[in-house]
Amino acid sequence: MNERDLQVLEQYPFTVNGSWRTRGAFLLDTSAGRLLLREFSGSVYKLQKEQELLQHLRDCGYLVDRMEPDSEGRLATVYREYSQFVVKESLDGRECDTRSESEILKAASLLAGIHKDLRGFCEVTDEDRLRLAAADVVGELGRHNRELRKIYSFIRKKNRKNEFESAYLTCCSSVLAEAQETERRLQASSYEKLRNQALTEGHFCHGEYIHHNILVGNGQMAVINFEKFALDVQVNDLYLFLRKILEKQNYDFRLGSRIMDAYEQVRPLCREEKEYLSLRMQYPEKFWKLANYYYNTNKAWIPGKHMEKLEKFLSQREKRVSFSKEILYNEPNYINGTTCLLS
DSSP, X not given: OOGGGGGXXXXXXXXXXXEEEETTEEEEEETXXXXXXXXXXXXXXXXXXXXXXXXXXXXXXXXXXXXXXXXXXXXSEEETTTEEEEEEEOOOOEEOOTTOHHHHHHHHHHHHHHHHHTBTSSOOOHHHHHHHBOOOHHHHHHHHHHHHHXXXXXXXXXXXXXXXXXXXXXXXXXXXXXXXXXXXXHHTSSHHHHHHHHHHHTBEEXXXXXXXXXXXXXXXXXXXXXXXXXXXXXXXXXXXXXXXXXXXXXXXXXXXXXXXXXXXXXXXXXXXXXXXXXXXXXXXXXXXXXXXXXXXXXXXXXXXXXXXXXHHHHHXXXXXXXXXXXXXXXOTTEETTEEOOOX
């Protein structure tokens, strides 16, 4: 994006008093308030559905960042025939503090409320299911595991190995066994039933509910950046939020339990959802991300921070697995470390 791209704003029904560059966008001071201009390369179909979702949430009382249509009512404005742009509200506030338990619990409660209000908020068509459904997690984990095996074979064949590669080889066998067992258990679980229910009944997720997309200011909490919203099992949002927070808090059992309680006070989870959440937490997602990053970047130079992240993953591994089992511990159908599935 460059200064010339600001000419696209001539197609909008507001005047611009000033603009500032920000990461991948322009922050605008306009007659319609503080707005954000950025390039857009996604689906206009999904963009329209996103606006409907955001309007519904606003009508329900949530503070979210809706898009500003241009003078012709378009959400994605075409500029010079090859570029599209969107203009969004820029909400005030700072990111949710991952060290503040009160803010974390408030964010968990907020997520549960959003999930309740996004269940069946609109009629879901076959086209929606085709274009808005998230990827099947069983297939996704299967791909991750194949990549881990591929990377393991690649590193083993190298004559000279750096520190990260040696550490990867040392722990990969046991972590991969854990990953493959999780994939197997997920295939045998009620996940497919939950996913089909989500697609049939219209359960929408934020898609990236992390602290960066939760703003705190003026006694309110706002949720932004719904670009990755999808028809999906809503527990995926809770899983991502939990994992990101607990990685920063060294998998504090007490905090994890309180996050779960805060969510369930608003939207209780059924047994199948808890089973699924437990399996998602068990999967070594961080390990796969590190390996994937390594394999797809310059292998001659691995940042020291990458090695630090691997060491952190390994130090938290036992706590993460223990917490994943704790999710099911108090379930009435929890027997000897497994759950009784529906027939």
